[in-house]
Amino acid sequence: MKGIAMKDAWQMFVNSALLALILATAMLRAESQVVQDPPFGRPDAIVDLASREGVQLVSGQWRYHDVKIIDADSRAVGPDLKPSGAPTKTYDYEPRAGVAEFDDSRWEAIDPTTLDQRRSTAKVCFNWYRINVTIPEKVGNVSTAGSTVAFEIVIDDYAEVWVSGKMPRILGQPGGEVIKGFNAPNRVILTRNAQPGQKIQLAVFGINGPISYSPQNFIWIKSATLDFYKSPKVALSEIPAQVIKKDAALDEIVPAGAKIEKLAGGFLFTEGPIWVPRNEESDGYLLFSDPNNNLIYRWTQDGQLSVFLTKSGYRGFDIGEYGQPGSNGLTLDKMGRLTINQ
Numbered sequence: 001m002k003g004i005a006m007k008d009a010w011q012m013f014v015n016s017a018l019l020a021l022i023l024a025t026a027m028l029r030a031e032s033q034v035v036q037d038p039p040f041g042r043p044d045a046i047v048d049l050a051s052r053e054g055v056q057l058v059s060g061q062w063r064y065h066d067v068k069i070i071d072a073d074s075r076a077v078g079p080d081l082k083p084s085g086a087p088t089k090t091y092d093y094e095p096r097a098g099v100a101e102f103d104d105s106r107w108e109a110i111d112p113t114t115l116d117q118r119r120s121t122a123k124v125c126f127n128w129y130r131i132n133v134t135i136p137e138k139v140g141n142v143s144t145a146g147s148t149v150a151f152e153i154v155i156d157d158y159a160e161v162w163v164s165g166k167m168p169r170i171l172g173q174p175g176g177e178v179i180k181g182f183n184a185p186n187r188v189i190l191t192r193n194a195q196p197g198q199k200i201q202l203a204v205f206g207i208n209g210p211i212s213y214s215p216q217n218f219i220w221i222k223s224a225t226l227d228f229y230k231s232p233k234v235a236l237s238e239i240p241a242q243v244i245k246k247d248a249a250l251d252e253i254v255p256a257g258a259k260i261e262k263l264a265g266g267f268l269f270t271e272g273p274i275w276v277p278r279n280e281e282s283d284g285y286l287l288f289s290d291p292n293n294n295l296i297y298r299w300t301q302d303g304q305l306s307v308f309l310t311k312s313g314y315r316g317f318d319i320g321e322y323g324q325p326g327s328n329g330l331t332l333d334k335m336g337r338l339t340i341n342q
Contacts, residue, residue, distance in 0.1 A: 037175055037187040038302030039148055043227035045139035049131065050224050055112045058133040058226065063107040064119065067093050067126035067205075097128045098203045100165025104130050118218035124211060127219050129204040137196040139228055148229040149190045151202060154222040157209035159186045164201045170282045172298055172308040182209065183222070189302065194228070264305045268292040272330040272341070279336075287330055287338070294319075294326035296340075313342050 048054040055062065072092035078084030097104060107130070110117075120127045135144050153159055158179045160167065167177045180186045190200050206219040241260040245251075263286070272289035286299040287308055298308035314325035329341035 038304050039229045044230045045142035045228040047226040050112050050115045060131045060133045062110045063104045063130045064110045065107045065128045098162035115221035118220050120219045122216050123214045125208045127206045132201050135194050135198040144194050147194045148192045149194045150187050150227045152187045153224045154185045155206045156220050158207035160205040161188050162203040168281045174306045272328050274330040289327045291324035291326035
């Protein structure tokens with residue numbers, strides 16, 4: 001009975017929070033917004049990895065290598081929609097230098113002041129930039145202990161970022177470790193609790209583009225920094241709402257005095273929230289439906305809002321006749337797969 005009571009209490013809390021979010025946003029019209037990757041705001045300290053002083057402070061050394069396209073064996077798609085069919089030929093690349101144990105000691109060591117030098121071969125081409133950094137005790141007058149550290153890099157034209165041998169990614173992710181956009185900054189949170197002496201490996205895969213245009217130009221780094229935040233800013237605002245407790249078991253789930261906060265705004269209607277737990281690929285995040293606009297959004301703990309799934313519901317010719325063509329309730333099945341209620 002206690003478990004049932006706690007479940008009911010939790011459902012009441014979720015419903016109250018959702019109602020508050022709906023009431024806070026239901027009358028808002030669509031607004032123009034500047035999308036910034038977290039952490040938000042101005043950092044408290046910056047290490048410029050395109051300067052000798054910055055690289056020296058983190059005991060780093062940039063290394064560089066071109067990427068070569070090679071022939072490779074593969075398999076055609078099978079009945080299971082996986083590469084389980086007949087043998088076939090495809091293409092791959094080398095070196096595969098994102099992994100942590102990769103040995104780049106024989107690569108070209110490059111001066112950080114030459115990161116803006118045009119490199120690779122033009123046309124359809126790729127390259128690697130790698131550096132190992134060690135968190136210093138201080139950056140300027142700012143102590144680094146306990147701070148949040150973000151790596152920001154702008155590559156002409158696209159970039160993918162591996163951190164200590166991993167490149168976490170998820171459906172709908174805008175930037176971060178994966179391509180952000182044409183000459184757009186990639187920002188990756190390296191740690192939310194930095195410690196002096198902590199070692200982090202960065203491997204950046206540069207891509208010339210637009211790929212289908214096959215441009216006669218080259219790959220180069222426009223900027224590369226480590227941004228330190230003592231108190232990262234997450235865009236939350238309290239709203240005038242009250243949590244009314246019907247069961248004392250709610251205290252075991254939500255602390256007494258908990259406040260309802262507005263996570264995002266500008267929607268006509270929202271519903272169907274589900275929290276997706278953390279896994280090896282990503283931190284936990286919140287999914288919710290915007291049924292009027294036929295979208296599912298993803299909100300991260302850092303305050304970033306992005307489209308997780310477009311055309312989440314109806315896709316018919318007469319979609320304009322429906323007030324809410326999108327998905328409604330969301331949940332996870334026993335295997336952790338998203339299940340959508342239409």
